[in-house]
Amino acid sequence: PIIFKKENTKKIRKKEDSIEFFFKKIKNSFNIKKRQNIIIHSNFSRLLNFKITPKKFIDYFLKNFPDATIYAPSGFFREKRTKLKNIKKIQPSNEFGLLSKELMKIGVKKKIFRNNNPFDNLIGFNLKEKYIKDKNTLAYGSNSPYRLLLNQNTSVMLIDVTFFYNSMFHMVELDTKVPYRKKINFKFNKKIFALFARKKNSLFLDYSRFEKEKEIKKIIKRVSFKGIEIKFIDYNKLYKKSFNILTSKPNFLL
Secondary structure (H helix, E strand, O other), X not given: OOOOOOOOHHHHXXXXXXXXXXXXXXXXXXXXXXXXXXXXXXXXXXXXXXXXXXXXXXXXXXXXXXXXXXXXXXXXXXXXXXXXXXXXXXXXXXXXXXXXXHHHHHOOOOOOEEOOOOOOEEXXXXXXXXXXXXXXXXXXXXXXXXXXXXXXXXXXXXXXXXXXXXXXXXXXXXXXXXXXXXXXXXXEOOEEEEEEEEOOOOOOOOHHHHHHOHHXXXXXXXXXXXXXXEEEEEHHHHHHHHHHHHHHOOOOOX
């Protein structure tokens, strides 16, 4: 009789649960070798079950894609009771998740990117430590990193989150001049900044609706890792298609 040796199922399961397998899936599914900028919105709560920490994620990402720049949305600056002259010394009171916190930690020893808008900003890091320049008086305006990245070979990666968390849609709202927002000015650190704010705080805007649109569905690449969905979308294409939707239906998100 022929005897077949059974592979150790625990070893196979362990291999499939590894960060190496996670990045193998990303590499095979998204073809991002030549991509320069990746804006990542993420939820690490389930990834941590597989020992994929933000630190390991960044290390492996840049190991696999050494020419890429990783960006993550960051929290708000808040003025403290003690007045600080240098805006760089003012720490954010709220971060947008574990990935941005890890990028802030990198910034202690290495040069990172962070734009100066106190309300909405990005943190970025690459191995060359070279970044775009901006002034950004209006969040998502002409000098914002979201705008500058639009024509610089950029993609959005959503890890275990929906389109609801995709910040770039605020730029689309600004450009289509949606009727439920208006520009307001506010002062921070003796400088004037602008915000395209909701006219009523009670308004609920459902950005996940974009994900259900046929034209947008076509440009979303997806891969699953242990039930965790990773989405990958060309940034410029997503901007154009969501722009067309809000132009024809200004109240689409309400």
